[in-house]
Amino acid sequence: xxxxxxxxxxxxxxxxxxxxxxxxxxxxxxxxxxxxxxxxxxxxxxxxxxxxxxxxxxxxxxxxxxxxxxxxxxxxxxxxxxxxxxxxxxxxxxxxxxxxxxxxxxxxxxxxxxxxxxxxxxxxxxxxxxxxxxxxxxxxxxxxxxxxxxxxxxxxxxxxxxxxxxxxxxxxxxxxxxxxxxxxxxxxxxxxxxxxxxxxxxxxxxxxxxxxxxxxxxxxxxxxxxxxxxxxxxxxxxxxxxxxxxxxxxxxxxxxxxxxxxxxxxxxxxxxxxxxxxxxxxxxxxxxxxxxxxxxxxxxxxxxxxxxxxxxxxxxxxxxxxxxxxx
Numbered sequence: 001x002x003x004x005x006x007x008x009x010x011x012x013x014x015x016x017x018x019x020x021x022x023x024x025x026x027x028x029x030x031x032x033x034x035x036x037x038x039x040x041x042x043x044x045x046x047x048x049x050x051x052x053x054x055x056x057x058x059x060x061x062x063x064x065x066x067x068x069x070x071x072x073x074x075x076x077x078x079x080x081x082x083x084x085x086x087x088x089x090x091x092x093x094x095x096x097x098x099x100x101x102x103x104x105x106x107x108x109x110x111x112x113x114x115x116x117x118x119x120x121x122x123x124x125x126x127x128x129x130x131x132x133x134x135x136x137x138x139x140x141x142x143x144x145x146x147x148x149x150x151x152x153x154x155x156x157x158x159x160x161x162x163x164x165x166x167x168x169x170x171x172x173x174x175x176x177x178x179x180x181x182x183x184x185x186x187x188x189x190x191x192x193x194x195x196x197x198x199x200x201x202x203x204x205x206x207x208x209x210x211x212x213x214x215x216x217x218x219x220x221x222x223x224x225x226x227x228x229x230x231x232x233x234x235x236x237x238x239x240x241x242x243x244x245x246x247x248x249x250x251x252x253x254x255x256x257x258x259x260x261x262x263x264x265x266x267x268x269x270x271x272x273x274x275x276x277x278x279x280x281x282x283x284x285x286x287x288x289x290x291x292x293x294x295x296x297x298x299x300x301x302x303x304x305x306x307x308x309x310x311x312x313x314x315x316x317x318x319x320x321x322x323x324x325x326x327x
Contacts, residue, residue, distance in 0.1 A: 024305050026297070028072035028320035032117065032270070032312040036209050037061045037102035038081040049205035050275055051282050053314050055081060061102055062109040064317070065116075071320035075115035077165060077312055078102050081210050082125055088133050089125030093151045099124075100159040107160030117163040117192060118156045120149055120177065129214025131168035131221065140221055142170050149173055150180030157186040165247070167194040169221045174241035192270065193243035196231035196257055198223045200250050202276025209275060231257045232264060243267065245310070250274040252299070255306040262307025270310035271303050278314045293322065 011021045037056045038045060044054035056064060065076055080099025082091035091097040103118050110116070122145065123131045132145030145168065153164050164181075166173045174193050181189050199222035207214065223230060231254075235246050246265055248258045249272035262269045281299065285292030296315050303311050313319065 024301060026301060026304055026319070026323055028316075028323055029074040030304070030308075030310055031073050031300075031316040031320055032075040032077055032115075032310055033064070033068050033073055033316035034077045034079065034272075034312055034314060035061060035064055036079045036081060037098060038211075039083040039098040047205065047209055049208050049279050050314065051286070052318075053209065053278070055209065056102075058102065058105050062105055065106045065110050065114055068317055068320075069110050069113045071317055071324060073114065073316050073320050074310065075117050075163070076106065077117040077119065078106065078161075079119045079210055080124055085125055085127040085213060087127055088148065089122035092122055092125040093148060093155055095155055095158070097125075097155075100155050103156055103159035103161050112162075115162050116160060117165050118159075118161040120152050120156065120164050120166040120173075121168040122148065122152075123168070123212065123214065124210045127213055129212045131218060132170060140170075142172070142221075145170050146173055146176040150176050153177040153189075154180050154184045154186065157181055157184070157189045161189065163190045163192050163245075165192045165194060167197060167249075169194065169197050169218075169223070171237075172241070174238045174243050178242040190244040191242065192245040192247060193235075193238040194249055194272075195235040195238040195243065195246040196223060196254070196261060197247070197249045198225055198254060200225070200253070200274070200276070202250055202252070202274055205275035205279045225253070228257055228260065232260060235261050235265060239265070239267065245270060247272060247312075248308075250277065251303045251306075251308070251311070252277045255302065258303070258306040258308060262309075268309040269307060270312060271306070271308040273300065273303060273311060273313040273315075275314070297322070 044060045047053045082098050121131050130140050132140040135141040199219045245268045247270040251271040251273045258271050281295050284290045
């Protein structure tokens with residue numbers, strides 16, 4: 001009886017052998033921690049749909065950033081939850097708004113030791129929960145929204161953000177924000193474009209995290225789940241407008257899109273492991289249905305394998321600690 005000379009199982013015999021021959025490895029520097037800071041609370045507020053994630057006070061946010069630095073995490077993406085909202089998201093452009101104060105606090109705490117990123121979008125700040133201002137018919141007004149995004153971006157840069165993450169999926173947002181930043185003297189602030197952001201059912205827990213006021217959905221401006229080629233068009237447009245990095249969001253159900261983008265992008269590519277992905281794994285693990293640590297590691301490694309250079313994940317610091325202990 002003859003057997004093939006090459007037997008892949010030889011490279012799986014021991015943990016050391018599997019580690020040696022692994023094609024992909026995770027590193028804490030590739031991880032980005034999404035973090036929420038809420039106005040008007042005195043203690044961190046746990047999220048019921050995302051066990052282990054909280055809405056931060058300013059003090060707990062600074063501690064989370066310092067922990068991320070200690071563990072070698074690459075970046076932090078900040079979201080703000082204001083005490084008051086209005087139709088045009090005024091708290092987002094207010095220099096003393098909660099997000100801008102959070103950026104300043106983290107920058108003061110960690111300086112340049114952590115890449116400080118912030119969300120440029122109105123959904124957390126509007127009383128209707130949409131990512132832009134509405135016209136008289138209740139439809140998101142793309143161009144009016146862009147003007148506000150430009151002002152938001154300048155305030156976030158002034159507060160100390162290294163990277164801005166325009167996530168609203170307005171047409172032309174990268175060009176407008178880049179122009180606003182350059183005009184204000186913030187040429188060194190980078191843009192991490194949410195280039196292929198899909199209208200997903202898996203954003204549910206995030207709605208709790210930012211106390212979203214949204215009624216309805218965002219399908220008129222976020223991408224349709226059925227569309228794959230369209231993602232490349234969105235990425236190409238953002239690159240033409242000056243994006244320094246591009247993102248695919250969500251990660252889990254869109255690994256094919258992520259692989260497509262990674263294959264064509266001349267700039268670093270990120271992917272966001274979103275709230276619903278986090279919540280499902282945590283819920284299944286809590287019920288004893290899956291091995292929590294292995295599921296977390298496998299899910300994030302899958303995103304890396306699909307082509308992501310950077311991964312936004314709510315497990316960033318915990319995963320970084322595991323990676324550190326395994327070395």
